[in-house]
Amino acid sequence: MDKLDRIVVGHIEERLLDPERIEEILASLLDRRQESVQRRSQHIAELNQRAAEADMRLKRLYDAIEAGSLDPAESALGERIAGLTALRDQARADAERTEAMLKGPAHQGITGAAVRELASEARTRLRLGKGGYRREHVRAFAQRVVVADDAIYIKGNKNVLLKTLMATKGGKSAGIGVPGFIPKWRRGWD
Template sequence: MIRLMFRLLSEGDGTGGPLGVKAATSWLNERGHRTRGGARWGIGQLHKLLTSPTYKGDYRFNRKVWKTKEDKPETEQVMVPVDPIIEPAVFDAVQTRLKARSPKTTPPRVVTGPILLTGIATCASCGGGMTLRTGKSGRYRYYTCATCAQQGKSACKGRSIPMDRLDTLVTERLAETLFTADRVRAILGGLLERQASRSEDHAHRMTALQNKVVDAEGRLSRLYQAIETGVADFADPTLKDRVAALKTERDQAKATLDRAFAELRPETRITEEKIASFASLMRENVKNGPVPFRRAYLRAVIDQVEVDDAEIRIHGRRDVLERLVMGGGAAPAGVPSFVRKWRTRRDSNS
């Protein structure tokens, strides 16, 4: 049931793009899914469940003051690792998407409106948004500078571009130039090199941890043999303390070794297969499907489409691209912040 909920938010139900909390709540209720107490699901209940880090393996102990029920400072909370139900990458992608769709962060019209580049396209002269303008009773549709339209040419000289033309330029340029395995690999080249270097260091660290576990277990075994043969008396308080300390040392080494193994899982690393899968999926999803579905994928990877008189500049972030490749592109991440990193000079639509 938990996995189903996260799948609805990250991938959808197979008939369209990812669902929001309200749509997912309706989907669950319409199909007869109920809470543990047999009640219908509510938006607040579902949102609370979807934002609980316990499902990705991070349980917080000592969170609240028992008298007032107020949250304690994070420094006083204790993080207890538990078996995850949801992969951390999927959980984090859903959190990012929930924050991006919040009305406090993004106006609802940007999330659900019928215009592909709403909230993304901006005027190069003033930085204002490019909004819809129609002509000939709606027969023609344009992106036009909102600053000029609202405040006049004294605020911005303004510019317009046919909506279909800009949509096509952006999606085709992204599909042909950015969403290719070679380009993604080139952008993330430094990261792949650092990842390979870290893997070698990681192997040395894991060997040391494995040796530490073996050493602690060997010392424990020798103590147990001494007790069994009567050489040592288990009633001796000093011996009891020594056994307890060795057990703690062994358990801590095992826990650290388990975490080190987890860091080497395929889902925590960027591979050639993930790069190819991401590029293929994104090429398909930005060009086909309903506008809200396509816009979710566009907003997942680009920050801004800057419209100038002679060129169109597309801006995005390398760290966002990295996170999406890790997830295979299956979960649109919502609205990245406006920091420009992966675009360099004139590699977009000129």
């Protein structure tokens, strides 16, 4: 096991966490994350526009009531005001929720240079002696190690790799917790 551990850690450190290679591996993931941020920003602008339009309509209704053009006792008017108010409030709430999500740590802007820096830091931490921190990072980088007669296959996930690199930056544990989306991870135990 010690020999296998050294081989796996050495491969992760020298091959996977090579700064140029890690940027190449994560380039498509980083591009998709950036596109997602742009789409969500555009959605926020659309929600704010929808709220502003509903607010403008409400203002026109109130102006018409004040000018005496509309009868405030009319039943359809109350329903219309309630509908526009609900539309405005929902659009504002959705925009605020989406903005808060974009400000969260999962949507921080990560550049190729930052990924290279994170990979260098992760390599340093993998060089630490035995211990929980190193073991958790190895498990996070290599979710699956298959030993065949003529080769060792190390498999992982790009999203988990990025999360592990981010955890390395903050000095946090790289433990990924209970794997909730891995099919059959506890097959036969439940």
